[in-house]
Amino acid sequence: MSTATLAPPKQTLHARDCMSAPVVTIRPDDTARHAAELMISRGFSGLPVVDEANRPVGLVSEADFVFGAAEARKNRQEEWLRMISDGQGLSADYLDMLDQELGRVRQFMASPAISVEIGAPLAEVVRLMADRRIRRVLVTRDGALAGVITRRDLLRVT
Numbered sequence: 029m030s031t032a033t034l035a036p037p038k039q040t041l042h043a044r045d046c047m048s049a050p051v052v053t054i055r056p057d058d059t060a061r062h063a064a065e066l067m068i069s070r071g072f073s074g075l076p077v078v079d080e081a082n083r084p085v086g087l088v089s090e091a092d093f094v095f096g097a098a099e100a101r102k103n104r105q106e107e108w109l110r111m112i113s114d115g116q117g118l119s120a121d122y123l124d125m126l127d128q129e130l131g132r133v134r135q136f137m138a139s140p141a142i143s144v145e146i147g148a149p150l151a152e153v154v155r156l157m158a159d160r161r162i163r164r165v166l167v168t169r170d171g172a173l174a175g176v177i178t179r180r181d182l183l184r185v186t
Contacts, residue, residue, distance in 0.1 A: 041150040047175030056134035060126040086137035
């Protein structure tokens with residue numbers, strides 16, 4: 029007679045088990061300046077863009093502020109990147125330039141937002157992030173934003 033015990037079956041994890049909530053969001057009509065200030069002050073690399081019903085309509089990421097620079101921004105880009113990497117706030121002239129060049133969030137956000145429902149298996153979320161080479165996936169409940177899963181969130185559960 030063997031005394032070995034069987035390991036309990038592994039529990040399937042879902043999006044709800046890994047997501048961060050509540051989520052800081054912005055609206056399509058917010059300014060580029062507001063989005064950049066919010067990202068810097070909170071230490072976020074991206075923000076979901078939601079409509080009046082809290083449904084995700086897009087995403088703004090730090091890449092939207094760094095790449096695609098016009099000539100005026102290109103000349104100052106190294107200085108601004110050095111300031112940000114040193115932990116300094118964004119200069120007023122950079123923020124003014126963002127508003128002039130980028131305008132409202134709706135004009136430069138990535139859309140549509142990539143999302144999964146709250147009950148989606150976590151394995152599906154990981155595959156989606158790997159296949160799309162994205163850093164975050166929005167989590168919805170009945171179409172409304174419920175949370176976000178980032179690569180850092182995935183590291184916490186592994």
